[in-house]
Structures are given as structure tokens and as C-alpha cells.
Amino acid sequence: MQKVHKVIIIPGLGDDTQKVEWAVKNWKNYGLETVVHAVGWRDGENDFEPKLHRVTDMIDLFVKQGNLVSLVGTSAGGSAVLNAFMDRKDSIHKVVNVCGRLRVGPTSGFRSFEAKTRPSKPFAQSVKLCESRLESLSEIDLKKIMTVCPMFGDEAVPSETTIIQGALNTKVPTTEHILSIAAALTIFSKRMMQFLIY
Numbered sequence: 001m002q003k004v005h006k007v008i009i010i011p012g013l014g015d016d017t018q019k020v021e022w023a024v025k026n027w028k029n030y031g032l033e034t035v036v037h038a039v040g041w042r043d044g045e046n047d048f049e050p051k052l053h054r055v056t057d058m059i060d061l062f063v064k065q066g067n068l069v070s071l072v073g074t075s076a077g078g079s080a081v082l083n084a085f086m087d088r089k090d091s092i093h094k095v096v097n098v099c100g101r102l103r104v105g106p107t108s109g110f111r112s113f114e115a116k117t118r119p120s121k122p123f124a125q126s127v128k129l130c131e132s133r134l135e136s137l138s139e140i141d142l143k144k145i146m147t148v149c150p151m152f153g154d155e156a157v158p159s160e161t162t163i164i165q166g167a168l169n170t171k172v173p174t175t176e177h178i179l180s181i182a183a184a185l186t187i188f189s190k191r192m193m194q195f196l197i198y
Contacts, residue, residue: 005068005093007032007196008058008084012075012100012181013041013120020074023185030193032070041076041120048083048125055084063091070196071095074181076123078102078162079130082145086133089141094196097147097162098184099154099177103131105161116156134164142166146195150180168195 007027011020015038024034037058039051062069070093073081078100085095104113104127117124137145145167149159152175163169172188174180184192 003068006062007034007070009036009072010077010080046121048122056087059088068093074098079126082130099181101157101161103161105158148184150174
């Protein structure tokens with residue numbers, strides 16, 4: 001029996017699963033079975049660890065069922081999927097960060113870490129955890145990672161906080177945070193599809 005390629009997608013702070021599900025509805029044409037999972041960034045559970053465990057439990061279940069598993073995170077979901085990847089490196093086929101902050105980065109200004117993580121303690125914890133582990137990524141790990149950011153600027157996430165040295169770092173020809181995420185998942189998704197599949 002042919003393996004099913006499950007792609008767990010984690011949205012940003014709004015946990016907007018419906019919009020993401022709509023954006024990726026055509027991914028099945030590429031043989032990808034998407035599962036959009038809201039971690040509950042602002043659900044009152046102020047610890048990232050149990051949220052991460054729920055994702056790794058899902059990975060373990062899909063792998064046990066004999067599936068191929070990849071991860072995609074948009075915005076705040078970017079650091080979450082990287083953390084899940086680092087907990088389950090051998091179980092994950094590919095992982096993609098779409099416009100997600102993976103490092104603390106600037107500490108002042110409207111795009112500062114403090115300003116952007118204020119609505120969610122788990123998000124702040126996720127970013128710090130991710131940054132603390134990036135240096136441990138091997139060359140084999142890096143070949144499994146793709147990052148996507150807008151070519152013409154992101155008002156929410158500084159581009160230098162989204163990329164990982166040695167990974168496949170790409171840009172979509174857009175500007176603005178939400179628009180760039182939508183474009184990366186739809187009209188400019190071909191490169192991501194190819195990366196996930198091969």
C-alpha cells in the first residue's frame with residue numbers, strides 16, 4: 001500500500017484553521033493530505049510545552065500508521081513546527097516555515113519581539129526555544145528545511161528572523177504579512193510543493 005503523505009499545518013496567533021484549510025484545499029492534487037491544527041496560542045494555557053506535545057503526539061500517531069509526515073507553519077506556527085521537527089527529526093520528511101519568527105530579533109520598535117509576542121506567552125516561549133536549538137541543526141537536518149518570506153517586506157516579522165542559514169531560504173514576490181502567507185500557500189506554492197514532495 002502506498003504511503004499517505006500527511007502535512008500538518010499550524011496557523012499563526014489567530015488559530016485561523018478555516019482560512020488555511022481553504023488556502024491549501026488544492027494540495028491534495030499533489031498527493032498531500034493536509035491536517036490543519038490550531039495549537040491555541042491565546043486559549044489561556046500559558047505554557048508552550050503541552051501544545052508542542054500535542055503536535056508531537058500527532059506526528060507519532062501518523063508515523064505509527066505508516067504515513068510520511070511533513071510540517072508547515074505559518075506566522076507564529078513557524079517556530080512551533082521547527083520545535084516539533086527538532087523533537088522528531090527522524091520522523092519528519094520536510095518542514096516549511098512561512099513568514100514565521102524563529103528568533104527573538106529586534107527588541108525595540110513596532111516589530112520588536114516584545115510587541116509581537118505580547119498577546120501570547122506560549123508564542124514567546126516557542127520562539128525562544130526555537131532560537132536556542134537552531135545551532136544544533138546538522139547538514140542533514142538543514143536539507144529538510146525550507147523558509148519563505150516576502151521579497152518586498154513584512155510589517156509584522158523581520159525577514160532576518162525567519163531564515164535559517166544553510167536551509168533552503170526562498171522569497172515570494174509580495175509584500176505584507178497576511179498577503180504573503182496567502183500567496184505562498186496558493187499562487188506561489190509550486191516551489192513549496194516540489195520541496196515537500198521530493
